[in-house]
Amino acid sequence: MITFPCCKINLGLNIVAKRPDGYHNLETVFYPVPLCDALEIKKMDEEFPSSTPIDLKVTGNIVACDETKNLVVRAYHLLAEDYKLPRVHAHLFKRIPMQAGLGGGSADAAYMIRLLDERFRLNMGNTEMERYAAQLGADCAFFIRSEIAYATGIGEALEPADTEKNNLEGYYLVLIKPDVAVSTAEAFAGITPKKPVKCCRDIVRQPIDTWRSELTNDFEKSIFAIHPILATIKEKLYEHGALYAQMSGSGSTIFGIFGQKPTSIEELFPDMFIYSVRL
Structure with missing residues (x-):
């Protein structure tokens, strides 16, 4: 099963306060943009020799990150704490530039949650998926719906952005x-x-x-x-x-x-x- 994580731009971005936990509260409007990566997962054969339950291969743009620490892998392990997931092969083709302010890594993580939910019928719903995504990054929750949204908090508190x-x-x-x-x-x-x-x-x-x-x-x-x-x-x-x-x-x-x-x-x-x- 394959999906295509999109990126985002910020229409305005204001840092309004520093929080006691060291993070910052912000105000922004997230706007989805159809520049996409590609993410595919396949169920791993029971006899395939793998020391980890998720085998990730990244191609396309160079990602300066150990693949075992990629947000896609972290998303899998996060859900595996609460759901019984089979072992999977994952292939991530990177097209969205990194460290570019486009949310590419966050999108990959959120779409991995969506993909696992759909492929293995976890029946989480958007609100539950957003709760998991927010644990992986401040703007990850936005990509569960990938709809225009007004964001506050550290970027995880989302409201519809009407017109x-x-x-x-x-x-x-x-x-x-x-x-x-x-x-x-x-x-x-x-x-x-x-x-x-x-x-x-x-x-x-x-x-x-x-x-x-x-x-x-x-x-x-x-x-x-x-x-x-x-x-x-x-x-x-x-x-x-x-x-x-x-x-x-x-x-x-x-x-x-x-x-x-x-x-x-x-x-x-x-x-x-x-x-x-x-x-």
Whole structure:
């Protein structure tokens, strides 16, 4: 059985408070994007010699992680604590860039939970799957439904985000990722938490031509100072006609939203990862 974990962008991202447990509370709107990995599982033959109950093979983009510690493997072991699961072979084909602010690893983990639930008829339901996913990462729960959502807490508290999709249907989205990786620790090091003047959920309900002056990502200021190429990409997207551009999450992908299909993007950003889609 195979599934296709999608990625996400953040429409606004504000770090509003530091928590007693050392984590940070945030406000953001998660928006799913159809740039996908592929994840397949097959039941392992009883006679197959394996020292672990899940045998994972990762192909495609290089993943700087021991496969035994991959979130897909962790998702399997998490469910195996409460459900009787057979041994499985898993194949993960990576297309979503890592450390890019797109949630690729989190998506893989959540879709593994979904896949195990469907394949072995665990009958968990979305709410239960979200509970498990939240234990693996702050934004993992979002990918159980992969629907536009307003997120608070550390990213695990999700609410419907009523009309945001209407703002972007028919627009063109472009993702640009240079050869830059931003770690979560590096991103949070430059943050001073504060409540935004206006909630991002309210801003994205407004016409998109108001977003540039109001919708912000709190990570941009400090990360752009360390990696100025990201600020350059953002400015080039605006110069090329983007109605709105922003860094996604705490990673190094810059996205642009266009009213018409942009041209010459490859010439603007040579040797960078580029993905474009009509929403």
